[in-house]
Amino acid sequence: MILSEYYDDIHAKVERFLSEKGFHRERHEKLQKIGDVWSGNLEVCNEPLGIYLVIPMYFPDKLPRVYLRKRPSFPLPHVDPNLFVCTERESGLVYRQENFLVLIQEILGKATNIISDGISGNNHGDFDREFLDYWGIESDERLISILNPYDDIVRVVVVSVAFGDKKFRAVGKSVETVEKYFKKIDPKYKVSYRCIGWFTKLAHIPRPPFPKSITDAEKDLLLQSKSHIKKYKKTIPKELKAVPYVVFSVPGEIPVMACWGANYKDRQHQLRRNIIERWDADRIQMRIGNRENILKEIKVCIIGCGSIGSRVAMGLVEAGAKTLLLIDPEKLDIGNIARHLCGANYVDNYKVEAVKRHIEQHFPYSEIATIAGDILEVFEKRINEVVSCDLVISAVGELNINRRLNILACSREGFPPVIFSFIEAYGIASHSLLVNAQSGGCFECSLDNDLKFKYCVAAFGDKQPETQEAGCQTTFLPYSSEDTKMAASIVIRQTIEALSTEYLKSQHKVWVADLEEMSRCGIKRTPIYADARSFTIYTYNHGRKRGCNVCKDR
Secondary structure (H helix, E strand, C coil): CCHHHHHHHHHHHHHHHHHHHHEECCCCCCHHHHHEEEEEEEEEEEEEEEEEEEEEEECCCCCCEEEEECCCCCCCCCCCCCCECCCCCCCCCCHHHHHHHHHHHHHHHHHHHHHHHHHHHCCCCCCHHHHHHHHHCCCCCCEEECCCCCCCCCCCEEEEECCCCHHHHHHHHCHHHHHHHHHCCCCCCEEEEEEEEEEEEEECCCCCCCCEEEHHHHCCCCHHHHHHHHHHHCCCCCCCCCCEEEEEEEEECCCCCEEECCCCCCCEECCCEEEECCHHHHHHHHHHCCCCCCCCCCCEEECCCCCHHHHHHHHHCCCCCEEEEEEEEEEEEHHEEEEECCHHCCCCCCHHHHHHHHHHHHHCCCCEEEECCHHHHHHHCHHHHHCCEEEEEECCCCHHHHHHHHHHHCCCCCCCCCCEEECCHHHHHEEEEEEECCCCCHHHHCCCCCCCCCCCCCCCCCCCEEHHHHHCCCCEEEHHHHHHHHHHHHHHHHHHHHCCCCCCCCCEEEEEHHHHHHHHCCCCEEEHHCCCCCEEEEEEECCCCCCCCCCCCC
């Protein structure tokens, strides 16, 4: 059976079913664009209530929709201004299409319960959860906000933002902060001042019916915060009777933000309810379930912005970090882009600047400082900038630099913990070694007497499997882009775990990849991993090596 025949057969069965239930087909100019419109009644509070039931063309793969025939005398939760009764959110809903007649009955039953609870007042608390749907349903204007909903009350600015044919309004603490934000996305954004505004926090979410004038709004909404009225009055310029825009938030587990605007020369003029589209960091992190965001106030220094370091930087900002210091002396080469975060459009740019630009385009609220200079020179002349960070991550993969960094970490008071990251050849394993000099153990303790890393999975011996292009300075270690992502992932995991604990212990994490493939290639594993399993992360405590001359005094 072809698909159109399947849907026709379903609709024929639905027609017989609804006719038996007392529904009849009806023409409706707007609703028939969605599907077949059926008119009938629901029994609500012992009274018949007229509804339209719309069966979509692709039912049962799309859900039926219920609409009221007449507007109720007062607002009802889950009933929008178009009289649509929201019985289900199709996104994420699981149901069996083959039970399509049962599905219709269930939706009609849910509509009955929603309307009945709305009339009795049993579900009026749902107004709070669906506030934005009601507040902005008649609005044709949105404001992009980069304000934090927990900010203290401030005088704010509303600006016009233009980028080619794209034009919109935004709200922030100042023209400069808004301009800085959007120019990180693209320098071609143009920002111009429009008017002042005011930002306040309300004690609870407003419920319908909403205020219609500035006077009503001040009375009903601003008086929730009586102590703020004086500050609000001071915000208004003498020549105005009101602030053109008021942005408000209701803090909570999931903060709510909205806005109103009005003709500031006439306090009784019709109020405009505007939608706020939040572009702040907290909202973006909340969308991935990161409500606590322990990285929010943390500053991380990343030394080495190659294939691993660049992805660690991006991953940390994705996980909630806002402030980074990137250090790397090299420019991006075309040979780097197969494994690097940044692509060919960044070639010949310093890696730190390329990574900064790439991340800030994606997360314009991030604050990234860069040093495009020799790492050892940074250690000598600008070490205070490194020490000012809460965590240092070394992704350079160079033994001498890591040993020097380790000596600094163990000898200098107040030096932050350090994570050393590297990948074994062919992506056999990825390592993340966290060293907290205060708890014992250091990078030197991970090396044997021949300066070989003691925790390697593969036993390559003295000869490392490096690959060389034409030229004595063009050797590189072979591993894939996917291997760099895994290496970055365990560094980020270890960072979050480390910053989540009060007493930070030195620790080693290792991702072991495909050991069977390793054996087929004739590569032996070291005794430590004789019983290891493929595709597994192992975590080991890292302690001080007897006789270590670096951390001996700790």
